[in-house]
Amino acid sequence: MHAAEIAEPYPIVLATTSALEAARLLAHEQRPGLVVIGADGSPVAVLPGSQVVRFLVPDYVQDDPALARVLGELPTEQIVQRLAQLSVAALLPSPAPELPVLRPDDSVVELAAVMARLRSPLAVVMDGRTIVGVVTAARLLRVVLGDAS
Amino acid sequence: MHAAEIAEPYPIVLATTSALEAARLLAHEQRPGLVVIGADGSPVAVLPGSQVVRFLVPDYVQDDPALARVLGELPTEQIVQRLAQLSVAALLPSPAPELPVLRPDDSVVELAAVMARLRSPLAVVMDGRTIVGVVTAARLLRVVLGDAS
Numbered sequence: 289m290h291a292a293e294i295a296e297p298y299p300i301v302l303a304t305t306s307a308l309e310a311a312r313l314l315a316h317e318q319r320p321g322l323v324v325i326g327a328d329g330s331p332v333a334v335l336p337g338s339q340v341v342r343f344l345v346p347d348y349v350q351d352d353p354a355l356a357r358v359l360g361e362l363p364t365e366q367i368v369q370r371l372a373q374l375s376v377a378a379l380l381p382s383p384a385p386e387l388p389v390l391r392p393d394d395s396v397v398e399l400a401a402v403m404a405r406l407r408s409p410l411a412v413v414m415d416g417r418t419i420v421g422v423v424t425a426a427r428l429l430r431v432v433l434g435d436a437s
Numbered sequence: 438m439h440a441a442e443i444a445e446p447y448p449i450v451l452a453t454t455s456a457l458e459a460a461r462l463l464a465h466e467q468r469p470g471l472v473v474i475g476a477d478g479s480p481v482a483v484l485p486g487s488q489v490v491r492f493l494v495p496d497y498v499q500d501d502p503a504l505a506r507v508l509g510e511l512p513t514e515q516i517v518q519r520l521a522q523l524s525v526a527a528l529l530p531s532p533a534p535e536l537p538v539l540r541p542d543d544s545v546v547e548l549a550a551v552m553a554r555l556r557s558p559l560a561v562v563m564d565g566r567t568i569v570g571v572v573t574a575a576r577l578l579r580v581v582l583g584d585a586s
Contacts, residue, residue: 353547356549400494424467428490433516433517
């Protein structure tokens with residue numbers, strides 16, 4: 289079986305997409321992360337959910353649990369406004385987690401080896417400059433274990 | 438809103454659970470990772486999906502894409518046998534990713550701050566020695582964005 293047969297449709301965002309839209313996608317699609325592409329359509333990075341969560345709290349609170357304890361509830365309106373003003377690019381950690389990119393005819397072994405090496409929750413399958421789909425770790429395990437699972 | 442109200446039921450495995458069972462859970466539940474607990478019921482770590490994928494390919498292939506290319510298809514039976522002989526503890530990277538543990542009355546801010554700091558796709562909410570549930574990044578985003586999403 290090849291990467292093209294395993295890849296599934298997946299939510300993809302532009303680096304210029306608003307952070308609010310990305311947060312909503314993550315919230316509703318229940319995915320481990322989003323695939324981020326550049327203006328030319330080429331994959332740039334994985335945006336993990338934990339990285340978006342990071343922007344729910346002010347910088348000065350992130351490293352100080354004591355401050356988080358006294359801050360009380362998060363003002364939703366302020367968060368929505370902040371996320372609406374940021375782009376996905378601004379949410380990416382630096383350096384951004386490398387996104388495994390594979391070819392349609394790559395094997396399951398190649399998919400597994402690259403995802404494992406980059407510790408990525410997902411890989412993108414590209415046919416030239418076109419995204420064929422995405423393979424998550426869960427999907428790959430389902431394919432490999434097959435009837436045995 | 439407090440951690441106890443946000444936490445959801447979540448698949449949990451013992452460190453002594455077979456790696457095959459953990460792989461099947463990840464495959465079918467479509468989760469970013471599993472919560473691993475010790476014999477005394479206390480949370481030990483997060484087992485990310487990518488870490489299980491790692492065990493689908495022999496060690497010597499993981500760092501060499503050229504080898505992955507020539508290896509051909511994965512023999513499912515061998516993989517199932519290998520995973521059945523390993524424990525979840527053997528799949529954990531060393532050091533294992535730290536699992537954020539929160540209390541039932543912790544706030545959304547505390548949840549977000551800890552998940553962001555540990556870059557964890559999920560957090561466990563414990564009431565003393567009892568697991569109340571798990572909060573994923575997606576769940577937290579849904580709670581915070583609320584009606585705004």
